[in-house]
Amino acid sequence: MRKTFREMSDQKFRLRAFLWHEFKEGKTAAEAHRSLPPVFGENALSKSQCRRWFHRFRSGEESLEDDERSGRPEIIDNDALRQAVELDPCLTTRSLSEQFNCSHMTILRHLHALGKSVRCGKWVPHELSEANKKKRVEVANDLLRRSKNRGFFHSILTSDEKWIQYDCSERKHQWLSPGETPKPTPKPDIHGKKVMICVWWNTRGLVYFELLDHGQTVTAQRDKGQLDRVDLALKQQGVDTSTTLLIHDNARPHTAKITQKKTLELGWEVLQHPPYSPDLAPSDYHLFRSMQHHLAEKKFKSDEEVKIWVTNYFESQPAEFFKKGIETLRMRWQMVVDNDGEYLLD
Incomplete structure (x- = not known):
């Protein structure tokens, strides 16, 4: 203190x-x-x-x-x-x-x-312009109106990508006696092995995920192929895919023409997502935050170990976890409107 x-x-x-x-x-x-x-x-x-x-x-x-x-x-x-x-x-x-x-x-x-103290502000993803803020408010208001429709959140499907490092070591605080030297923590290699995971989920839970091969990232062609596999997974779960409302960010693979054409073929509707808004993406503010917490101190030797860990992680999450992650959108959209488009600093 x-x-x-x-x-x-x-x-x-x-x-x-x-x-x-x-x-x-x-x-x-x-x-x-x-x-x-x-x-x-x-x-x-x-x-x-x-x-x-x-x-x-x-x-x-x-x-x-x-x-x-x-x-x-x-x-x-x-x-x-x-x-x-x-x-x-x-x-x-x-x-x-x-x-x-x-x-x-x-x-x-x-x-x-005077009661003043020094604190650093949080990093935010982007310096929002007035136009960015206005767009965030417009989209949030539109989605708030639509969210009043019955079954709205139950129809939402969301997706995103995340890098998982093989070495997830973290430096932690240590309880020490006077004069005792803290044990050093080897710094993880920022250029060490990592693998990208693509995740698709809804209020019911995990729909589909896959790990990309080393050196691969998401492209429009790869995203198009995933859409077919996700559609099949939804149907196997007994979901009426004709009512699917897709939320993903505005990364180029997601907004490419071939991706848009494929979602139209599947009969899915892509919900608006304002630019530079990870705070309104369920995977960013909910799923990946939880995953990162559970990844602390984990060390993997192969993609197969990562895949096993990810599978076990999803299976360990209760249904309420996924439901809450999606339905929190209503509160976050309202907060964006109330804060005139500013980022949500939580």
């Missing part, structure tokens, strides 16, 4: 008082530094800092306070500071200290008093 400025100030004073006591006991700076960990924990103070304070004590200066800095006001207008950071949240404390003609630590102290 992050310490408050007051807590940091108290800790600083206690450290200096401890050093002053050690100095009075005739200890050296090195001996005092070795005495710090049992009392204050590891890395409480560096050796150089200890030496500086001992030099200060030897010179006759026994004050434990920081030296005053001339010409640098320590009190600033909090309202003006709040206005500055709310106008531009990306301002650094260094630039603010120059703007308000005060020390860096003064800016930090006042920002903490």
Whole structure:
């Protein structure tokens, strides 16, 4: 948990008082530094800092306070500071200290008093233009109206692709005792073996998946061939394919003429999907997120091992998992409308 400025100030004073006591006991700076960990924990103070304070004590200066800095006001207008950071949240404390003609630590102290803290924004897939946002709202509104029809979500079929690495090692936090060194984690080879999986699913569960051969990616011709196999799988599951509503992204293989022609032949309807919108694709926000979580620390030696794992993963998911993934679309479309087309940051 992050310490408050007051807590940091108290800790600083206690450290200096401890050093002053050690100095009075005739200890050296090195001996005092070795005495710090049992009392204050590891890395409480560096050796150089200890030496500086001992030099200060030897010179006759026994004050434990920081030296005053001339010409640098320590009190600033909090309202003006709040206005500055709310106008531009990306301002650094260094630039603010120059703007308000005060020390860096003064800016930090006042920002903490205002309840401000530093957090990074999430990465988003694309910088949406106003036209992109408008399109997202239009599509979401149209699909919301259609979703009121009986059986709408039950007719949805969705598909997407995902790379699965052979080595899914992750660096994790470790519970350690003071002074204990964390165990290193070998960094996975970003150019290591991986295989692409193509998945088709609906509210009932998995419809069809296949792993592509190494070096292959999805093309329009390959996507066209998959459509036939998916249609057969749906019929084997007793699904009336004439009511199929297909949701997939706007990748070129999905929007190619031969792919569009094939979906028309099958009697499927392709639902609108706004550009740059993985947050509205069930595989991205639901299925693949869950898969990635389960893949953590997995290591595969062959495509066959990947295929077995994927099969077991799908078989282990309850029917409610797939149903929820599709039906969540209604809530997400409404959120896009309410947020004027902005990305959903969940």
